[in-house]
Amino acid sequence: MIGLGLIGGSLLRALAASGHQVLGYDADPATRATARTAAARAPAGARWQVTSTVRDAASGAELVAVAVPLPAVGDVLDELVAIGYSGLVTDVTSVKGPVRDLVAARLHGPHSRLAGFVGGHPMAGRETSGFAAADAELFRGCAWVLCLDPADDPVTTLADWLDVAALVTGLGARVVPATAAEHDQAVALVSHVPHLLASALAATAAADPLALTLGAGSFRDGTRVAASRPALTAAMCGGNAAAVVPALDAVMASLTEARTALTGGTATGTAPAGADPIAALRPWLAAGHAARTEWPPAPGPTLELPARQDALLRLGRGGGWITAVAADRRTVTAVRPAR
Template identity: 65%
Template sequence: MDVAVIGLGLIGGSLAQALATGGHAVVGFDADPATRGTARTAAAQAPARARWQVAGRLRDAIAHAELVALAVPLPALPPVLTELTGYDGLVTDVTSVKGPIRELLRQQLPTAAYVGGHPMAGKETSGFAAADPDLFTGCAWVLCLEPRETALPDWLTLARLVTALGARVVPATSAEHDRAVAAASHVPHLLAAALTTAVAGDPLAAALAAGSFRDGTRVAATRPELIAAMCGGNATAVGTALDGVLKTLAELRAALDEPDPATALRPLLAPASAARAAWPVATGTAVEVPWHADALLELGRAGGWVTGVDDERRVLRAVRPETVGGRP
């Protein structure tokens, strides 16, 4: 497949290299000349079977593309879409918020077919230097499926492509995605920032910080502008999720004022301990899902994922998580 990857940071650079390794014809582009130069050198030095190209202009990158993958931050997207005016092929993206992207595509690129995407494979480091063609192996990759809007053949094209990279495809609507990642990804960035700030002004605490501080604050090292764009672009859902966390923190804080704080804390901490021990869900029942939007969305809502597309039998190979007490 001829693929143009626009934006060659961590995710875009990893995607370009992974697709090239998988045998696709890849042309990348980045607005930053230095990034283009670094990527061009890496592309030329790749093994012969995994070589790809870096264009000097966005229009050149998409000239023969069957698929355009947008890998730029949300604030940078409008001018990119302006340069894509008239493109009528398939478009996907890797942005961490889906609702605003969907609306921008509707307004600025109405002739294109769009399937929103989001690989849950970020790191605290960024830029092409951090790119890794194996980044997506085993990761959950949301592919948005909007009832009566997303063309199922387009969605299946992306599902074939993504599963071939070793990722697990999770079907969801854009609204479902934004709600879920607000709690699972965006709020943790804000909490990491808060925890880091609390320790940063205390030299003794910083000297004693160990595993729990490291694990709870890793993503605070992410570039601030990326966190701001991610959370700001999903502000409503992030606000709701953060309110839930603040409510829980208020309950924990109140327990500390009880005559026996340890006893008061235990029942509040127990559900979280059990939930964390059960995560991540790595096993489940292999199932086959028909080529139907409702069936796919039901699988995603249950926490399941697609592992492959069976074109001959017109089913998707999938995994449905094992349930305990009726819940995944």
């Protein structure tokens, strides 16, 4: 495990708790010290160790999970190549296209002995961060994207994908197959844009003490993720800018429709005589109401699917996920949303 923040630390604990031997490393000496203290206190059946170098953590591993912010991923990959690491690599970065590009540039390079790569992203953020917040149960029930590509894939093989999917479903996560591009568009909308909305709302209210005192449930929830560390949110949103901008534009276009309903189509807040902002706003609100009251999607019946790239990607596009991979890697246990 390279990187022992909230996600890396939680994955370290979750893997150790399910019987895997895990070595962890973090570039920050203070984080390593915190993790070493925690390791000494871990239950006997779920012990891990903290190393002082990437080499010590990775050299004997079958799988290296890279759990560092996007700006640091390239350097970690370079170091894995430099030490001659010859196993599989996965990651937990919140953008998948840029990571895939970083891997593609190195995977089959002249000095690389890397065996393969499966891009991943557990949808399990919290507004807290750091190893101290790590929790072995963080991933239970959470959606965890593992990336496949639609056609012949120069990066991820189906066999590697199924191995990582078997590991991750073993932690209780729901594995969602998607291409890197599909993932980046979806998380731009449901994760990155919400962070921008929260931050814009909190920053705008900051100038008005009366407003801050009147803020209640809708303000509390609508701004919660603005408390996330700005450096992490910036890496997440800025690293996915190409997908975040159209998603933000779509939400702002929807808000502009609300504004039009409120103003009766005029530029100011004063609706013309005869216009009824309340009646005009109701159908606009009905769409969001329907979407939210139907969320999260209820699981439909469990089914067996062939472990084929096209079938898996079709499942993910329809909002489905897998909960297990057969030992012979020929089928997966899948769930589609009920409709």
